[in-house]
Amino acid sequence: MKNHVYKIIELTGTSTTSIEDAVDTAIERAHKTLKHLGWFQVIETRGSIDKGKVQHWQVTLKVGFTLEG
Amino acid sequence: MKNHVYKIIELTGTSTTSIEDAVDTAIERAHKTLKHLGWFQVIETRGSIDKGKVQHWQVTLKVGFTLEG
């Protein structure tokens, strides 16, 4: 059985609506240049505040993908 | 006043829609066999990716419940 190697990169996705949407934003962007994305892990959830409201959710994730041979 | 003892178990719930739904999934399953569930704490939020989209949210939580006498 072949031994795979994966690379893990760190991204911050942002969204005005939700944590899930910020994750989706980051993964969709990564998918433009990296095929074989396999999993992610949320590292940090932050956000900016404007006039007492959350302005942007900022979710930092690690994203893993298969390195081809 | 009686001194209670609680047990804490670790579960991973999954969902195709949201972090909250993954938590609900885990707690509902635990409730089938454990009464007296009292609280939970999110330990890790991960997920699987398929074709550049989140396929499953995987949320690991600690769940605490009262041990009877």
Added chain:
Amino acid sequence: MKNHVYKIIELTGTSTTSIEDAVDTAIERAHKTLKHLGWFQVIETRGSIDKGKVQHWQVTLKVGFTLEG
């Protein structure tokens, strides 16, 4: 260029519906007495359980704001 100083406080917001709503609840309350709120970071996500359902989401966050001169 003036060197700013920020203060960071810790709050727990609660909600019966979602993590995002619990964060909003905390920030709206802080905004009543503190102007210049600038950012937040989620520190912990917990909750209470009643009859096998999440009763309250309890999200602890650090909130940063500008200290005026």
Added chain:
Amino acid sequence: MKNHVYKIIELTGTSTTSIEDAVDTAIERAHKTLKHLGWFQVIETRGSIDKGKVQHWQVTLKVGFTLEG
């Protein structure tokens, strides 16, 4: 020499008097159903407050015990 396997569970013991007593409470309860308890590690020390006094010490511990063959 035989290779042992140990299982580790997480418990929260409570007490109105001291941290040590909360630990004792948890271990005595675990001993009712698990023989071969061998060691513990304190993970977290919390408590509830009522009218400016500690009401309950809540000490979370990991407890290890030998799994029989």
Added chain:
Amino acid sequence: MKNHVYKIIELTGTSTTSIEDAVDTAIERAHKTLKHLGWFQVIETRGSIDKGKVQHWQVTLKVGFTLEG
């Protein structure tokens, strides 16, 4: 059901006798100016030494209290 907000502050209580007494010292002092104290968590246990004896136990805790509307 109303969504509460809690504030969490960090205090160090000291005592010449025990960890529990250092916690009590901090909570009693906080209670003078803050009503509605609800819970605490021990963050760090340190101490000063004089002539080979513990001189002061220094226990740092987070203390949570309800923010009124």
Added chain:
Amino acid sequence: MKNHVYKIIELTGTSTTSIEDAVDTAIERAHKTLKHLGWFQVIETRGSIDKGKVQHWQVTLKVGFTLEG
């Protein structure tokens, strides 16, 4: 698509020969009573020493398995 729930338990396997063997020991023992073991994560690697030699490798792992419906 069905949402799975996984349970995670903590075990310490021991071995006189290697870290890998200590992990194998723990997983083989768990497999006796739990089907559907899916993954593990090494949490801590310790050991006992006798006369300047490693006597036992003690490897603590989290092991995850599928909870059936």
Added chain:
Amino acid sequence: MKNHVYKIIELTGTSTTSIEDAVDTAIERAHKTLKHLGWFQVIETRGSIDKGKVQHWQVTLKVGFTLEG
């Protein structure tokens, strides 16, 4: 011997020149409203970048001070 109580707050000081200057900035500001500052601990060192140069050093610290009786 009297048992003291200390309060610990979290501040971020900024500076265009150095980490030490950012710490000084935070402590000088705190000293305007709080007497009896006793110690600090650096929690995080971050910064903003503009055109490939550090624009502001942002140093987050915990600052402890004596609570009077």
Added chain:
Amino acid sequence: MKNHVYKIIELTGTSTTSIEDAVDTAIERAHKTLKHLGWFQVIETRGSIDKGKVQHWQVTLKVGFTLEG
């Protein structure tokens, strides 16, 4: 004396036989496209289980290499 700059990437190597082999797998793959690899640090050791046996060791490492001028 010239001030070097190093870049650090995160990789997961896998192996059916040992932790060391999983590390070797990751480093050999990285070496195909990056010269000047200098050091690594093991971040996490996980694995997949099939029928009560370790199927793949999955070792995540940080790998550092010199960035040329």
Added chain:
Amino acid sequence: MKNHVYKIIELTGTSTTSIEDAVDTAIERAHKTLKHLGWFQVIETRGSIDKGKVQHWQVTLKVGFTLEG
């Protein structure tokens, strides 16, 4: 003003009675060979269990002392 240097060592004290007593045991032993002990920090609180009772409290601490010129 002279710049002092401190050395920090790690000790585990044990006691059959309490956490405080285990700390005292360690500090008294260290004091036999090291003068100028100044402070300690509790790093870990563990213990051994025999027949469902705590047999020994094992408290690991860092102890700091002044290095003379």
Added chain:
Amino acid sequence: MKNHVYKIIELTGTSTTSIEDAVDTAIERAHKTLKHLGWFQVIETRGSIDKGKVQHWQVTLKVGFTLEG
């Protein structure tokens, strides 16, 4: 409002003079190939010693930059 995505890379800068200079070295090197660098966070401060003197400060940082569309 557009949702941005940021990428975060890890670098170690070195300097014979100071922590700040090591950070500058890393950021200047990154700026050669990456525009839109926005912020950094110091992760680790190490160094090499030669003949009882610091030879090189080695500061590891995370550096974030905007990923264009």
Added chain:
Amino acid sequence: MKNHVYKIIELTGTSTTSIEDAVDTAIERAHKTLKHLGWFQVIETRGSIDKGKVQHWQVTLKVGFTLEG
């Protein structure tokens, strides 16, 4: 029952072959000057790389030993 005191030191062992061998190297060296070594805990696993191969495994461990009366 006598209350023992243990001292814990930190060592890095190296090996060109395996993690276990690096641990053995460190413990054998410690045993030359310290009798009563009792246990160890692996703190960090790193290594140096030369021409795309692991050159040295560098394993940092804490080693505990009994302090005689």
Added chain:
Amino acid sequence: MKNHVYKIIELTGTSTTSIEDAVDTAIERAHKTLKHLGWFQVIETRGSIDKGKVQHWQVTLKVGFTLEG
């Protein structure tokens, strides 16, 4: 190739002027009794405050050195 063993000790250096100077102070003192110092890692940066000014920077570091055969 010979397998080296390194010992790691923990020191706190102090300085009235800067973090770098506190590190230098600790390393120069260690060099008086230990040859072969090879590297250090900053563990904690604290300080004492007097009248709203930093009085002493207190930097705790781990320092590694080669143990001779």
